[in-house]
Amino acid sequence: MINLFKIKGQKKEEAASAAGKAPVKKQSAGELRLHKDISELNLPKTTSISFPNGKDDLMNFEIIIRPDEGYYMGGTFVFTFQVSPSYPHEPPKVKCKTKVYHPNIDLEGNVCLNILREDWKPVLNINTVIYGLNLLFTQPNDEDPLNHEAAVVLRDNPKMFEANVKRAMAGGYVGQHYFPRCA
Amino acid sequence: MRDRHLCFLIGETGRNPNAAAQLAPQPSVRGGSHSQPAPLLFFLVPSPSESSKASRTQRAAAMASPDAEQPAPTEPARWRDLDMLLSRPGNLVEASFDPSPTLRDLLGSLVEVLVVGAGGLGCELLKDLALSGFKKLHVIDMDTIDVSNLNRQFLFRVQDVGKSKAEVAAKRVMERVSGVNIVPHFCRIEDKELEFYSQFHIIVLGLDSIEARSYINSVACGFLEYDSNDNPLPETVKPMVDGGTEGFKGHARVIIPGTTPCFECNIWLFPPQVKFPLCTLAETPRTAAHCIEYAHLIKWDEVHSGKPFDADDAEHMQWIYSEALKRAELFGISGVTYSLTQGVVKNIIPAIASTNAIISAACALEAFKLISGCSKSVSNYLTYNGLEGTHIKVTDFVRDKDCLVCGPGTLIELDTSSTLAEFIKMLEEHPKLRISKASVTHEGNNLYMQSPEVLEQMTRPNLSVPMFELLKGVPCATVHATGMAENNGKKVSSLRKLRVAFKGVEASNMDTTESS
Numbered sequence: 124m125i126n127l128f129k130i131k132g133q134k135k136e137e138a139a140s141a142a143g144k145a146p147v148k149k150q151s152a153g154e155l156r157l158h159k160d161i162s163e164l165n166l167p168k169t170t171s172i173s174f175p176n177g178k179d180d181l182m183n184f185e186i187i188i189r190p191d192e193g194y195y196m197g198g199t200f201v202f203t204f205q206v207s208p209s210y211p212h213e214p215p216k217v218k219c220k221t222k223v224y225h226p227n228i229d230l231e232g233n234v235c236l237n238i239l240r241e242d243w244k245p246v247l248n249i250n251t252v253i254y255g256l257n258l259l260f261t262q263p264n265d266e267d268p269l270n271h272e273a274a275v276v277l278r279d280n281p282k283m284f285e286a287n288v289k290r291a292m293a294g295g296y297v298g299q300h301y302f303p304r305c306a
Numbered sequence: 307m308r309d310r311h312l313c314f315l316i317g318e319t320g321r322n323p324n325a326a327a328q329l330a331p332q333p334s335v336r337g338g339s340h341s342q343p344a345p346l347l348f349f350l351v352p353s354p355s356e357s358s359k360a361s362r363t364q365r366a367a368a369m370a371s372p373d374a375e376q377p378a379p380t381e382p383a384r385w386r387d388l389d390m391l392l393s394r395p396g397n398l399v400e401a402s403f404d405p406s407p408t409l410r411d412l413l414g415s416l417v418e419v420l421v422v423g424a425g426g427l428g429c430e431l432l433k434d435l436a437l438s439g440f441k442k443l444h445v446i447d448m449d450t451i452d453v454s455n456l457n458r459q460f461l462f463r464v465q466d467v468g469k470s471k472a473e474v475a476a477k478r479v480m481e482r483v484s485g486v487n488i489v490p491h492f493c494r495i496e497d498k499e500l501e502f503y504s505q506f507h508i509i510v511l512g513l514d515s516i517e518a519r520s521y522i523n524s525v526a527c528g529f530l531e532y533d534s535n536d537n538p539l540p541e542t543v544k545p546m547v548d549g550g551t552e553g554f555k556g557h558a559r560v561i562i563p564g565t566t567p568c569f570e571c572n573i574w575l576f577p578p579q580v581k582f583p584l585c586t587l588a589e590t591p592r593t594a595a596h597c598i599e600y601a602h603l604i605k606w607d608e609v610h611s612g613k614p615f616d617a618d619d620a621e622h623m624q625w626i627y628s629e630a631l632k633r634a635e636l637f638g639i640s641g642v643t644y645s646l647t648q649g650v651v652k653n654i655i656p657a658i659a660s661t662n663a664i665i666s667a668a669c670a671l672e673a674f675k676l677i678s679g680c681s682k683s684v685s686n687y688l689t690y691n692g693l694e695g696t697h698i699k700v701t702d703f704v705r706d707k708d709c710l711v712c713g714p715g716t717l718i719e720l721d722t723s724s725t726l727a728e729f730i731k732m733l734e735e736h737p738k739l740r741i742s743k744a745s746v747t748h749e750g751n752n753l754y755m756q757s758p759e760v761l762e763q764m765t766r767p768n769l770s771v772p773m774f775e776l777l778k779g780v781p782c783a784t785v786h787a788t789g790m791a792e793n794n795g796k797k798v799s800s801l802r803k804l805r806v807a808f809k810g811v812e813a814s815n816m817d818t819t820e821s822s
Contacts, residue, residue, distance in 0.1 A: 150750045152570045155710055159788040159801045162745035164758050178752050178764040209517045231607040235585040267585035
């Protein structure tokens, strides 16, 4: 296969062709897979996508969800996606940029969605995550709370929860926390 | 998680290297050097005849500090066993192997080896390779020495803490093995140009992350070229030997791009990392690790708005530790310690010195066999498990022929006037491809995206531009296309590697597609 004498012969050739090619940027397997995911996106009608760094940076993008049913109808929620070169071995990092009163999203924008952490599998893709995020708005879940207070209200008093969501989306206080307008 | 505790048992020794001095003979002749810690491990043991001549005192002094002068074996004696391997014929040798007493000289004077990583495996690898006759070595590592490394990264001493691993490791091995030259590179692997990597005949990996392996693999496979029959061109093959350990387990594999599976061909071998649900961390922590991850992933951002967490900053780590401790007290959970905090946050892989030694030895041997041809290589993936008894198994994994990284891809010849739109049409009609609605990307440059709409609009102007222009006038290039392709009569989404060659464009010396 590789052989010392071959290497010896090669040395001379290399010297001749050393000024060969210009170094090129390497594209990781993860980037290619992401390219595939993005080019096949099938966004729900509630969702749009943007690429703040232009067409050649697919690793960082934002999606905007405008729920058309449920408690959060009429609101506009922005999520940032950060995809690492180890994608899809690692899930994308997703944060909610909009401050939202939600049992599964905390006030720092952390999102509790199983497929973003413990249930992530490389066969899942960006589309799956986007559908998962949409589901959070149509079916907020009081069993996996990140915002404990919101979860308790949703469980014990759905009417009050609905009112709280409306107040937060219109821009106002829920308890001690101020929520900027997002409706 | 269970294994992590092993790491900390060993880590304790690492944090107090002086403890080992009590076990080793005390230095008795080096005046004023009593504060000098004794070495934990050293590698050049004097041969029996030499040590019998040495007095007890001399021997004790030599053992106490490997940096002290001591009689080295004479040159021919040191290499005797190696010379036997290289100068005698055998039944298991490679077809090209031509035994000769001059092989060792060639090995030392011609072969350039890159060792990636100068940590637990890297220290062992440098030592093993230097003692196997390789004399032109480079080592690259971005890390500095931490006190907890000292129990197993035996080239480092207490006074080296904070210095570059690559630089100290190179210096120590050069001091010990005469005639060896090691060039250290204290930087990230991504900081080096591809040209840097092209100078090596073999790359040996002692890494601890999938990401870094994947990167080096893509660089090494990037040099690979195929002829028109999809056979790899031997002069473009850059072999790798990859070692990895985790506690009592390890692997050593040989990657010959184009012949054996590359890292990406069977990346599925790696289990996904364990991640705790965020809501468990926030709501129902049950373990010490849950408390630490809560402080790390949730509490940090809550308190330090926007300030990024730096795992290498001791103050940051201390903050996480004290927050985790508070949380553990609140929930009546025990077991949060500073070292566990480091372990969980930095995802530290437990390390056993002897596992590193075993795996490194296997890797060095494979490198030696690959280069010299003096025996058959392992084919192609050796796993070692020393946890219950000792098991070594070799598995012959197969390549993914459609691998995007090491596969040949499909060759497509274009006129310099062909536009991107014409190219996409060709992909649809190509008998081997039949990709409809293709999106095309070239080295991170998205030439055309079918979807989403915003990217389609941004890339649409490219459709009427000649490919030759989009690919910046190179005679040949690798591009990737995504689209719907037929597979067993069904249309499925596919990602394909394509080799584009322009008709009538002179390829440079290195580019050997058949158009030249």
